Amino acid sequence: MFQVYLPIAEISVNLVVMLGLGAAVGFLSGMFGVGGGFLLTPFLMFSGIPAAIAVATGANQIVATSVSGALAQWRRNNIDFRMGAVLIAGGMAGALIGVFLLKALREAGQAGLIVSLTYVALLGVVGVLMFAESIRAIRRARAGKSASARKPGQHNWIHGLPLKLRFPRSRLYISAIPPLVIGWVVGLLTAFLGVGGGFIMVPAMIYLLRMPTNIVIGTSIFQIIFVTAVVTVLHASFTHTLDVVLALILAAGGVIGGQFGVRAGQRLRGEQLRALLAMMVLAVAIRLLLDLVLKPSELFSIAPLAAGA
Amino acid sequence: MRAALSLAALLAIASAPAWAAEPAVGQPTPSEELQSELSTREISIQANFTGIEILIYGSIDFSQTKAPDTGVYDVVIVIRAPNHPIVARRKERVAGIWVNGAGKVFPSVPGFYAALSTRPFRAITSDETLKKLGIGLSNLDLGRVSKDDPGEETVRSAVIRLKQKQDLFQEHDDAVAFVGRSLFRATVALPVNVPVGRYTADIYLFRDGQVISKNQSTLDVNKAGFERTIYMLAFRHPFIYGLLAVLVAVLAGLAGWYAFRRE
Numbered sequence: 025m026f027q028v029y030l031p032i033a034e035i036s037v038n039l040v041v042m043l044g045l046g047a048a049v050g051f052l053s054g055m056f057g058v059g060g061g062f063l064l065t066p067f068l069m070f071s072g073i074p075a076a077i078a079v080a081t082g083a084n085q086i087v088a089t090s091v092s093g094a095l096a097q098w099r100r101n102n103i104d105f106r107m108g109a110v111l112i113a114g115g116m117a118g119a120l121i122g123v124f125l126l127k128a129l130r131e132a133g134q135a136g137l138i139v140s141l142t143y144v145a146l147l148g149v150v151g152v153l154m155f156a157e158s159i160r161a162i163r164r165a166r167a168g169k170s171a172s173a174r175k176p177g178q179h180n181w182i183h184g185l186p187l188k189l190r191f192p193r194s195r196l197y198i199s200a201i202p203p204l205v206i207g208w209v210v211g212l213l214t215a216f217l218g219v220g221g222g223f224i225m226v227p228a229m230i231y232l233l234r235m236p237t238n239i240v241i242g243t244s245i246f247q248i249i250f251v252t253a254v255v256t257v258l259h260a261s262f263t264h265t266l267d268v269v270l271a272l273i274l275a276a277g278g279v280i281g282g283q284f285g286v287r288a289g290q291r292l293r294g295e296q297l298r299a300l301l302a303m304m305v306l307a308v309a310i311r312l313l314l315d316l317v318l319k320p321s322e323l324f325s326i327a328p329l330a331a332g333a
Numbered sequence: 334m335r336a337a338l339s340l341a342a343l344l345a346i347a348s349a350p351a352w353a354a355e356p357a358v359g360q361p362t363p364s365e366e367l368q369s370e371l372s373t374r375e376i377s378i379q380a381n382f383t384g385i386e387i388l389i390y391g392s393i394d395f396s397q398t399k400a401p402d403t404g405v406y407d408v409v410i411v412i413r414a415p416n417h418p419i420v421a422r423r424k425e426r427v428a429g430i431w432v433n434g435a436g437k438v439f440p441s442v443p444g445f446y447a448a449l450s451t452r453p454f455r456a457i458t459s460d461e462t463l464k465k466l467g468i469g470l471s472n473l474d475l476g477r478v479s480k481d482d483p484g485e486e487t488v489r490s491a492v493i494r495l496k497q498k499q500d501l502f503q504e505h506d507d508a509v510a511f512v513g514r515s516l517f518r519a520t521v522a523l524p525v526n527v528p529v530g531r532y533t534a535d536i537y538l539f540r541d542g543q544v545i546s547k548n549q550s551t552l553d554v555n556k557a558g559f560e561r562t563i564y565m566l567a568f569r570h571p572f573i574y575g576l577l578a579v580l581v582a583v584l585a586g587l588a589g590w591y592a593f594r595r596e
Binding site: 092249256268 | 378379380381382383417418419420421422423424426429430431432433436438488491492494495496525526556560561563564567568571572574575576577578579581582583585586587588589590592593594
């Protein structure tokens, strides 16, 4: 009942399960204010979708959710379009490399392994850092002290770089090189892992570029639309791993789930939310790691020769 | 193209009785002849496709059995999808992690294969004949010739095992049943993940270990409707497909924002 045949993945999936998966990830992303790609792609892999298809389809789904998010941010005037453009320029260069990297790995039969390993490393580090930070915040809150505010306007090595540009919306006059590099790294991750990259970009922009936090979130979500859109087109063109039917099902679930997530998130406190999210991230990392470390019941695998060629 | 094919088929049918009838002239017992047909000649894979069961049926003209199930005849049916090269890899433990090792290429692996028969294959005919006709998974030619490698057989059997697990390789040595003296039938289940292409169904009639008559039918498996449009677009015009996917996602995002906006 409710089975849907996916034309590119060439498997039949349960419509209710996939809508539910999209909604669950949308709920989490709405609750925690994150893109959710880093949860969606591993969940798709757990449910039997090949890694490369999970990545490309995940990127396409993020286009939909980030359009909704960016519109809300734009109405609050939270987007630095000039900064966004610089990030997008870097992101496109990174995306191009990421797509061809994934294509080469897929042909060598190593896409699943390298994607999983990168996820384990990334989610492991981010999860541990977030968990430690949120525990400290919870302790501080219990002790009755307020979190120490970071002092803006401090100069660091970033201000010594050439190619300075003025970013009036963020009230910054800095070199274009750091945002280009940040954009490049995030573009690479988007193409390679099917993530929006907000969990890398947001801290990078706050701590390295010292942009105001509200502008950071708006600008991040704005640039994610364009980078994920480029990644979608690149994967469709070069790896043939994009399943638009699956992406649409996930997006439908995601948009609805996200709205409920936002409401649920407003009832929980920030540091508790972050601790929950950190535990979630670590659980996904551990599950991926176990799949790599435990002896598989079937050692052999088969694949069409020169997939996508 | 299709019209030309069906015309050729009509001509073949029309001309068949001429030479089929020939041996009957002046002979007391005309030789047996196999007639067969599939329940469907064309399968369309659409969004609601979850696999399909095909019926293969036929009869033996001039059957010489006096009563059903006397075991004079055996029928073997082999269904194949077009061959494709595949690569098989074995996971090896590297630094505590299971990693895909170097791949072995099998140049011609049928996308789907099913062998159905009235009795176990080896009870019907010799290993030689089974090998020649490719009846049974152990006699299937996957296009690899190097027999020197001792690990070869392990990989080959792994390929077959994995294909069996996906129901893309099947063998059922009791799937063909006789109904009365000359009628036989068999069913085969095509799973949801069947590849597209022109399938062939070879039907062999055996008596005393020899093929005394054979027949071939074809079956076209195609994606249809919306699924076909998407598949064609994705592989023929991938750039446009990508742009459309983005457009659809943007529209979905806009719709979501509009439906849930709080003014």
